[in-house]
Amino acid sequence: MIELRELRKSYGGVEAVHGVSFTAETGSVLGLLGPNGAGKTTIMKVLTGYHFPSSGKAVVDGLDVEEDPIAVKSRVGYLPESVPLYQDLTVAEYLDFIGDARSLDRPARARAVERSIGACGLEGVYRKKVEELSKGYRQRLGLAQAILHDPPILILDEPTTGLDPNQIIEIRELIKSLGESKTVILSTHILQEVEAICSNVIILNEGRVAAQGAPSEIGKALKGEERIRLRLKAGRGTAEGFDRKSLSGIPGLRSVASFQAESGSVFAAEISMPPADPAAAEVGETIFDWAASSGFKVLELERRRLSLEEIFVKLTSEGDGR
Amino acid sequence: MKNVLAIARREIRSSFNSPVAYAVILGYLLFTGIYLYFIRGFYAVGQADLREYFIIMPLVLAFLVPALTMRSWAEERRLGTYELLLTLPFTEGQLVLGKFLSSFAIAGAAIVLTIPVPLAASALGSFDAGILVTQYLGVLLEAAAAVAVGEWISSLAKNQVSAFVASVLALLCLVLVDRVAGFLGAKGLAAALLNWLSLAFHYDSFSRGVVDTRDLAYYLSASVLFLYLSAWGLTRRKWS
Numbered sequence: 001m002i003e004l005r006e007l008r009k010s011y012g013g014v015e016a017v018h019g020v021s022f023t024a025e026t027g028s029v030l031g032l033l034g035p036n037g038a039g040k041t042t043i044m045k046v047l048t049g050y051h052f053p054s055s056g057k058a059v060v061d062g063l064d065v066e067e068d069p070i071a072v073k074s075r076v077g078y079l080p081e082s083v084p085l086y087q088d089l090t091v092a093e094y095l096d097f098i099g100d101a102r103s104l105d106r107p108a109r110a111r112a113v114e115r116s117i118g119a120c121g122l123e124g125v126y127r128k129k130v131e132e133l134s135k136g137y138r139q140r141l142g143l144a145q146a147i148l149h150d151p152p153i154l155i156l157d158e159p160t161t162g163l164d165p166n167q168i169i170e171i172r173e174l175i176k177s178l179g180e181s182k183t184v185i186l187s188t189h190i191l192q193e194v195e196a197i198c199s200n201v202i203i204l205n206e207g208r209v210a211a212q213g214a215p216s217e218i219g220k221a222l223k224g225e226e227r228i229r230l231r232l233k234a235g236r237g238t239a240e241g242f243d244r245k246s247l248s249g250i251p252g253l254r255s256v257a258s259f260q261a262e263s264g265s266v267f268a269a270e271i272s273m274p275p276a277d278p279a280a281a282e283v284g285e286t287i288f289d290w291a292a293s294s295g296f297k298v299l300e301l302e303r304r305r306l307s308l309e310e311i312f313v314k315l316t317s318e319g320d321g322r
Numbered sequence: 323m324k325n326v327l328a329i330a331r332r333e334i335r336s337s338f339n340s341p342v343a344y345a346v347i348l349g350y351l352l353f354t355g356i357y358l359y360f361i362r363g364f365y366a367v368g369q370a371d372l373r374e375y376f377i378i379m380p381l382v383l384a385f386l387v388p389a390l391t392m393r394s395w396a397e398e399r400r401l402g403t404y405e406l407l408l409t410l411p412f413t414e415g416q417l418v419l420g421k422f423l424s425s426f427a428i429a430g431a432a433i434v435l436t437i438p439v440p441l442a443a444s445a446l447g448s449f450d451a452g453i454l455v456t457q458y459l460g461v462l463l464e465a466a467a468a469v470a471v472g473e474w475i476s477s478l479a480k481n482q483v484s485a486f487v488a489s490v491l492a493l494l495c496l497v498l499v500d501r502v503a504g505f506l507g508a509k510g511l512a513a514a515l516l517n518w519l520s521l522a523f524h525y526d527s528f529s530r531g532v533v534d535t536r537d538l539a540y541y542l543s544a545s546v547l548f549l550y551l552s553a554w555g556l557t558r559r560k561w562s
Binding site for chain 1: 324325332336339340402405406409
């Protein structure tokens with residue numbers, strides 16, 4: 001379990017984190033989302049005992065990071081954003097050093113290394129030098145290093161950067177299964193990642209918590225909207241005079257982001273609808289009914305997810321008092 | 323101690339996986355050898371005296387120790403492994419000591435590997451084994467202090483090159499400062515102070531085969547002081 005109470009951290013007079021509090025329970029994966037400079041990495045550095053808080057408390061597995069840094073460090077597995085590897089060691093030598101540093105005796109180290117390289121798919125490069133590894137393998141070796149001593153706490157700073165889509169899925173599965181028995185905190189830029197593996201999300205902006213909750217709730221907290229991409233095929237006669245304005249017939253429509261006629265009878269549009277209200281009909285249903293009643297066939301109907309950037313634009317512009 | 327050895331082992335592995343350790347050891351043997359046989363003309367002088375050989379060692383070490391220690395912290399910063407080391411369950415003291423031990427072990431290996439030179443020379447005349455042991459003890463102590471200084475400078479430096487240049491300059495100053503005293507004709511307290519600071523001055527008695535406890539204390543306290551400074555810097559960083 002991890003507990004952060006009113007954590008503040010300044011570097012040389014500049015405060016990077018302004019009073020952040022949260023709790024991460026055992027058996028959960030907490031995602032820290034935020035643009036660069038939001039304070040994600042700083043929070044992780046405090047939790048791993050790399051930096052001490054300027055004020056506030058960070059408690060990891062019941063231990064205060066300032067009072068008992070060595071005990072905290074031995075309970076934490078950490079993958080820093082920079083993926084720290086010794087270039088002139090082989091994968092085997094590197095993991096052996098980590099096991100040595102984690103005070104694992106020889107047989108325990110051998111078992112831990114075997115489990116770790118298996119979990120991260122490193123069997124093929126075991127004897128290779130780190131400097132010869134591709135970005136994806138380096139990332140996986142960094143992760144193997146973090147989980148080597150089977151720590152109760154895992155802190156992963158952007159664990160899937162540099163991986164190809166297949167590897168991303170594998171590593172996400174791995175993190176998810178680790179999260180069943182451990183406390184995992186990870187940071188990311190990617191919203192889908194949070195939805196795929198996190199049980200809780202904290203969105204950070206300029207060193208403060210901007211929003212927090214389960215990934216499915218976070219959208220609501222953002223007072224967001226639904227973006228829908230639509231392709232319609234007009235029935236006989238209905239294409240006449242159909243234009244951007246005609247879409248305003250859709251009940252509840254907020255705005256039309258784009259509209260174009262692909263051919264005489266096929267139209268593509270991107271529209272924005274109010275956020276889903278569980279009491280009302282589903283957005284797709286509303287649109288489908290409208291299309292049917294106006295003599296259109298729905299060729300494509302796709303809910304476009306807000307990207308993280310868009311969420312941040314919203315969060316930060318709301319913060320400006322709009 | 324286990325942790326210290328884990329760090330030292332990693333460092334030594336890295337050093338021998340790259341050309342650094344070999345280059346330093348080879349460089350040391352070459353420079354001291356060339357100096358003895360060609361510059362001082364060991365055979366030409368016709369005297370069975372190896373003092374010249376040992377006198378030059380601090381100066382050679384002033385160039386080669388920085389080549390070992392420059393990587394120590396500066397390289398960790400560049401690779402980002404600095405963050406790894408400081409989030410592994412090591413105390414600052416263990417980190418500093420582990421790195422010191424590894425550099426000292428390689429410097430020590432270079433020094434010990436010169437033993438064949440006096441052994442070969444011993445065929446030419448009668449050498450006192452006791453003096454030889456003292457001479458080696460002196461070089462090793464001097465190397466320990468130099469490594470501690472180099473490690474400390476590396477812990478402050480932004481990159482390897484600046485760590486190397488700064489360490490060479492610092493060690494040259496420390497080795498040569500007693501000559502400045504002689505050069506300036508400094509007397510009394512000033513001369514005593516300059517001499518006392520000098521890495522070479524304290525080495526002098528060892529090279530003559532005399533173990534002076536004051537010199538022993540100087541080397542040991544210099545090593546401890548700079549190791550302590552490195553550890554203190556690492557600890558202070560956490561709050562910055």
